[in-house]
Amino acid sequence: MSSRLRLTALISALLLLAAAAATAGTPAAAETRTAPVTVPVGEQFTDTSGAPVHAHGGGVVKVGAYYYWFGENRNPDGTFRYVSAYRSADLRNWEFRNHVLTQSSAAELQVANIERPKVIYNARTGQFVMWMHKENGRDYGEARAAVAVSSTVDGNYTYLGSFRPLGHMSRDITAFVDDDGTGYMISAADENYDLHIYRLTPDYTNVAALVHMWDGDHREAPALFKRNGVYFMLTSGATGWRPNQARYATATSITGPWSGWQNVADSTTYGSQPAFVLPIQGSQGTSYLYMGDRWAGAWGGPVNDSRYVWLPIRFPSDTTMSLDYARELVIDTAAGTVTPVGSGYDRITVRHSGKCLDVRNGSSSDSAAVIQYDCNSGHNQQWRIQSIGGGWVQIVARHSGKCLDVNSVSTENGATLLQYTCGSGHNQQWRLQDAGDGYLRLVARHSGKCADVPDSSQNDNVQLQQYSCWNGANQQFARTPL
Template identity: 50%
Template sequence: MKGLRLAAACAFAAATAAPAWAGPATINNGSQFTTTTGGQIDAHGGGVIKVGNYYYFLGENRNPDYSFRAVSMYRSTDLKTWEFRNDILKSSSADELNFVNIERPKVIYNAKTKKYVLWAHKENGKDYVEARVAVATSDTVDGDYTYLGSFNPLGYESRDMTVFQDTDGSAYLISSAAVNYDLNIYKLSDDYTKIDSLVAVLKGFHREAPAIVKRAGTYFLLTSGASGWNPNQAAYFTATSLAGPWSGPTRFGHPYTYNSQSTFILPVQGSMGTSYLYMGDRWGPASGQIVNDSTYVWLPLRFPTATSIDLPTASQITIDAARGTIALGSPATTLVRAKVAHSGMCLNINGYNQTFGGKAIQWTCNRDGNEQLERRQVGDYTQLVFQHSGLCLAQDSDKQYGALATQTSCSVGARSQWTISGDTIVNRQSGSCLAIGGASKDPAKEAIVWPCTGDAEQKWTFE
């Protein structure tokens, strides 16, 4: 037993050792995050818990049929360089988890029991009629969690959910109920594994994807509209007590929340103060992909007043975890616009469309955000990211030529990757050139991919 205790103490020390802080890190929004060994990070609908100087990032890792594979966990000191740690809960962890959906997992630490407690939304893998919470615990943050079971909290449905630990050590479950029309707030038991009481009901708002933070005595509860995988505009509620009264919902930020849905708000505390990181998922199924194709959108939350929020957008952010700062953009990135030679017009998105499938067109250059592009390197290829939407230029099908150029998720692979050689932009998927259809000089004429001819409607300059 002494040897076992020593091994456990060493494991805890390894998990919580304080490494040296890394410098500022630039994060590409709408991209796949990867580990230090190059593996894809699957932590969708997830959350973060900080232990020592490490941030532990956990979330959904699903099978192609959307069923539960694991809750995967990664750790980092700079919120960019992620080391895979463990699949902390797996489909083999308990018989009940054999074929289910486990969504939006979060972990909090109970100082009294010295246990890490995981809560998640559980369904039966076939439909969404169970609406349960699942609970598991571990002695270490990234260990194998012991599954305790699932239930309906106080008999209510519980769908999208999060957990929150207040400054006094009490903990709460916040979840969508009544087929997403209500948001219920429950106080957890002293050991964080059960429900103590129902604290408040935000009734009739049809909201989901809750994420919560407390700042200067005010609680901010961010939510999404209930529109399935498709993005919509976020809204927040505020209160000075979790029991209410709650004001809101107040819509804010980008009309499609930068094509994402909220999952967590992370305070990043450092030597210069505390910044607040909005963490969202750009869901793959919204653009015809599977869940593990989903990418991440992380943005700084701003607080114009003591009771209001703003969410400025950019295709990149720079986080300095040591200083506690989050800045829009990257010091090394210059935004450009693409001008086609035959008409002198700029690549644009028709109608200022801000979501998946917006058609790329030529339009009179006006230095509008709709034509601002980030040139993002992905290996030997380039992605062109529209700043107004955060989406990538891509050909909209696998056709060899004649396909429209549209904006979509940056995770669609070769269709969103281009070789820029001199004044031509060649799609990796088809090997065809970005062109203006029919060599038309009309405003709003669609951009397409077409066999490379060297004609003026296929020649582009970046400025």
């Protein structure tokens, strides 16, 4: 064969490959090889310009080589400002693309709440369709679903309006496209007591039928995904900003029957609420990434101060899932792998005694004493230190999910330390102050006093207190990652 004929054949083959790619589920782009990246768990992200990523309550759609992440970007008073869109090939380096929906997109958005936007692609129409929860910006009385569309994934979306699906209230929301191209919208309904699955019209811009309902189960924050022919519906309970126990159900048909709800993760889902589950398909298979929000409202902050909790989902069987905490993840989108690094928990030891910060008797109850005790492998001696912004952290016991707390919000010397259900109180907020030589002081925000072992005792079972800060080794702690 002549070199000209070989060149012609090669060009023809490349054109055929490009045409095949263009007919796949979403618009194609040239795939780029990405290197593995390290992603922190429980932090804010910044985009490639250094600005915070505001994609709270969001979802992801993959188009060609890129993952596009859409989410809430709110005003300081919590009302709707933008749905912002970012893209990344590796899930770590996010490029801001556009505020795809804004207050000026429609009159009813000028004062509103827009929450949990999810974008799906309709291969029949070539349109990207965004579903979201819409309120009036003053209260949560509207409880409506809203829809917007765009011909490009990160273009300006045209707002089509809001409504109550088949007359039902609609709050926390997600959207899903099945293998056969059928679209679905899932929302918390009827004051969050019910959870509905709606089949969408062929253009995905309206509901056609209610195909399944969980009646009275009081679930919200739905995230639906499918693996090996099994549907997983992951949800949270309805406790406002405060995190709670995530639960999931499974089915082999989206219309049911569905299994009973099963717990996953710990009692607070590691201080997060589900937003989305992202399949990451690569050369070594498909991993499933839990994407959760650690809402700043839980500690009294604005939504835009919220953190992101991403974790790999494990599957002990085809119909069960497991979620373990980690300090960080190594994500390889080319391989399709998500690898946890570290447990995400620390052992905290007192300098003068070498003993560990411990919750007495492994109690899970509110007001259980926080003591020093000989170090062991108990989960009541393991702590998750989570940033809440401004240099402050919460210190959360692994076994109970409760926070290190100064009793009764006291500002007095000698006030005892205990564990208590995490909230927004400053008596549960701490600054890790450098004490030198690799040690830290734990300084309470509300009082400015330090965590302290009374009288520099060396004994087991001594309850910690707060006391005016000084240079004593009984106020210095080592943090050892596990």
